[in-house]
Amino acid sequence: MNAIELKNISYTYSRGTPFERLALDDVSVSFKAGIITGLMGHTGSGKSTLVRLFNGLEKPENGTVSIFGEDIWQKPKEIRKYRFKVGLVFQYPEYQLFEETVKEDISYGPKNMGLDNSEIDRRVRDAAELCRIDSALLEKSPFDLSGGEKRRVAIAGIMAMQPEILVLDEPAAGLDPRGREEIFDGIRDYKSSKNATVIIVSHSMEDMAKYSDEIAVMNNAKIYMHDTKEAVFKRAHELCEIGLDVPPIAYFSKELADLGLPVSESFYSVEACVDALDTLFNAN
Amino acid sequence: MIKDITLGQFFPGNSLLHRLDPRIKIILTILFIAIVFLAKSTLSYLLVLAFTIALIIISGISFKTVLKSLKPIVFVLIITSALNIFWTVGDDLIFSFWIIDIYAEGVNFAILMVLRITSLLIGTSVLLTYTTSPIMLTDGLERLLAPLKAIKVPVHEFSLMMTIALRFIPTLIEETDKIMSAQKARGADFTTGSIISRAKALIPVLIPLFISSFRRADELATAMECRCYHGGDGRTKMNTPHLKVIDILTVSVFIVICVIIVMLNRFA
Numbered sequence: 001m002n003a004i005e006l007k008n009i010s011y012t013y014s015r016g017t018p019f020e021r022l023a024l025d026d027v028s029v030s031f032k033a034g035i036i037t038g039l040m041g042h043t044g045s046g047k048s049t050l051v052r053l054f055n056g057l058e059k060p061e062n063g064t065v066s067i068f069g070e071d072i073w074q075k076p077k078e079i080r081k082y083r084f085k086v087g088l089v090f091q092y093p094e095y096q097l098f099e100e101t102v103k104e105d106i107s108y109g110p111k112n113m114g115l116d117n118s119e120i121d122r123r124v125r126d127a128a129e130l131c132r133i134d135s136a137l138l139e140k141s142p143f144d145l146s147g148g149e150k151r152r153v154a155i156a157g158i159m160a161m162q163p164e165i166l167v168l169d170e171p172a173a174g175l176d177p178r179g180r181e182e183i184f185d186g187i188r189d190y191k192s193s194k195n196a197t198v199i200i201v202s203h204s205m206e207d208m209a210k211y212s213d214e215i216a217v218m219n220n221a222k223i224y225m226h227d228t229k230e231a232v233f234k235r236a237h238e239l240c241e242i243g244l245d246v247p248p249i250a251y252f253s254k255e256l257a258d259l260g261l262p263v264s265e266s267f268y269s270v271e272a273c274v275d276a277l278d279t280l281f282n283a284n
Numbered sequence: 285m286i287k288d289i290t291l292g293q294f295f296p297g298n299s300l301l302h303r304l305d306p307r308i309k310i311i312l313t314i315l316f317i318a319i320v321f322l323a324k325s326t327l328s329y330l331l332v333l334a335f336t337i338a339l340i341i342i343s344g345i346s347f348k349t350v351l352k353s354l355k356p357i358v359f360v361l362i363i364t365s366a367l368n369i370f371w372t373v374g375d376d377l378i379f380s381f382w383i384i385d386i387y388a389e390g391v392n393f394a395i396l397m398v399l400r401i402t403s404l405l406i407g408t409s410v411l412l413t414y415t416t417s418p419i420m421l422t423d424g425l426e427r428l429l430a431p432l433k434a435i436k437v438p439v440h441e442f443s444l445m446m447t448i449a450l451r452f453i454p455t456l457i458e459e460t461d462k463i464m465s466a467q468k469a470r471g472a473d474f475t476t477g478s479i480i481s482r483a484k485a486l487i488p489v490l491i492p493l494f495i496s497s498f499r500r501a502d503e504l505a506t507a508m509e510c511r512c513y514h515g516g517d518g519r520t521k522m523n524t525p526h527l528k529v530i531d532i533l534t535v536s537v538f539i540v541i542c543v544i545i546v547m548l549n550r551f552a
Contacts, residue, residue: 057465080473088469096466098491108488112471143495157470 001068003033003165003197004054004086009063011049023049024060025221033068036191036198038208038229041218042243047201048091050218051167054199055086067165084113087163091170093154097142102133102153105142109161120160127160130193131186148179155183159190166190169201180204184211206247209233209268217244233268249273256280293454294417299344300530301415306424308531309411315538316407319545320400326392328548329399335541336403336410343410350406350414357405361398368394418450423521440516448504456497463492 011024023046031037041047052058053065056072056079064071072082087109090096099105103124110120128138131152137145142153155171168187172180188211191198202208208215209229216226219242225232232239236246236254250268253276257263261280267273296302304312323332340350374389412421426443433439464474467488474485 052465055469057468080471083469083471090462090466090469093466095496096463096470096488096492098488108467109470112473161470 001033002030002066003068004199005030005064005066005069006050006053007064007066009050009053009060009065011046011053011058011060013049022221024053026063027221027223028063029216029223029226031197031199031216032214033197034195035213036188036200036211038212038215039199039201039218040203040205040208040215040244041224042203045218046221047218048169051088051169051199051201054165054167055083055088057088084109084161085163086165086167087158087161089155089158089166089168089171091173093157093171094147094150097150097154097157100141101139102128102142102145103138105153106157106160109157113161123160123162124156127156130159130190131156132182148175148182151175151179152183152186155186159186162194163196164194165197165199167199167201170203171200172202172204172207180207187211205233205245206249206269209247209250217242229268230266234266293413295345295349295414296417297344297415299342299415300534301339301343301411303530304534305525305527305531306416306420307428307525308527308535309416310421310424310428312534312538313408313411315535315542316411317404319538319542320404320407322542322545322549323400324549325551326396327551328545329396331541331545331548332403333399336407339407339410343415345410345414350410353409354402354405357401361401364397364401365394368397419447422447422450423525438516440519444516452497452500455500456493459496460489460493463489 007028009024009027010022013019013021013023027046027050039047039050049058053060054067056065059073059076065073067082067085072079097105099108106124106127107120110123115123124138125135128135133149133152133156137149137153142150145153151171155168158166166187171187172183175183184207187198187200190196200208200212212229214227215229215232217224217232217239224242225235225238233246233250236250239246247268249270249272250266252273253263253266253268256276257266262283263276263280267276301309319335320332323329340347369386369390370384372387372390372393373385374387376388377385378388378391379386416424422443425446426439429437429439429443464472468474472485472488474482476482477485
């Protein structure tokens, strides 16, 4: 079953003004349930517009958006219920924090869902734990936290709604390696504990190599590739042509193969590289 | 959506109006306002209308965009024409029902009023805001007001404040849009409920907006200080505009039209 299915979607910004720009050009794509899909593409390729369609923040000019088989624009008045099914974390979400305490801020989403207080409290603690937010921080003001902590609080605010589909737009942009890891580990834990579908928009091939199962690549308002990450990274040459890059380790793997060394298969994560080198050294 | 607001927005281009000296354009705008208010007869109104349409054509901005910018004042137009139609008393009664009397003069006056307001708005925006970048605009204003420096008016500081304010309008609109979407994604509802609950729904938008505005102001001040900004004294411009023949010509055309309008008023 597909979690999200888009059919023949087009979207134009500022139609009818000199600033008109086609952001999505007849895009049809579906995202499988229960896996992490990385959505990649360089700036302006339409990634961010695409994710805004998933929960009905933008209405496509034509085509249909279906969540678990339901057309979300069937009843435009009930669009709000899909906001809780598809949790969308925007770029730099830390700028949306507004409450007096971290706990209050995380409960904003669940409160809008109309849940009772004990359920809200349970979900807030659960989300905070997934996002590695120390329980001592819960009573602090969100504006006193560090950048990475703020980011995690904002993500927890979406996770607390427990959406079946979690969509994140550049969740780790501008963070140091440790901050990135904390965020991606949190996302992975959310996926496995809630059996959720996750879509991550990212620039970083390395992060996607590590965390995603499938990768969709966008170029010029269209879906350019959509396959398992192994298959996508094999097409390194095409990725380079559209301004993307494969993880540096993937080049190393290719170099080794070109040297005629018996590398079993191409690898693209540091861990796989260590394993492969291990086997090589042991063989010699 | 919030992005569709075109009032006071600059459309880049290379038309005659885009190339005029900003100082001249401010003077032209004042002349244009004079032209609109000088017109009294139907004939002179027609000339004003033709002139406004000519300005739009010269500016190269589509009629659709210009008409869209009138949306916010539709209400004003309706009220003004209703007041004129129902409350003007004249000699030529054309419609009478119960306590409503409509005179031909009232209808006539209403049409002229609507024409006056729309051409005023379209003309000034086409002349100034649509075709002048905010930087050029404040630059022109600064130079036009420069003589006031003699009586210690901080002209440069005022124009800098205006430049910054204008510069950040689109940024703030974009930011508002972004925060609203983010809170909508968390289930915020801005469109239903009582006025009070809708006002309350805006708190999650306003607080982040205020915080980011203060942050931006702070960052801008630091960046300016890093580049040794110290006020207007002894500052020179990268591009100093000089009056060209075309500037003088355009002003002459406007003055001629002014005179024609006054003449036409006599022939009514």
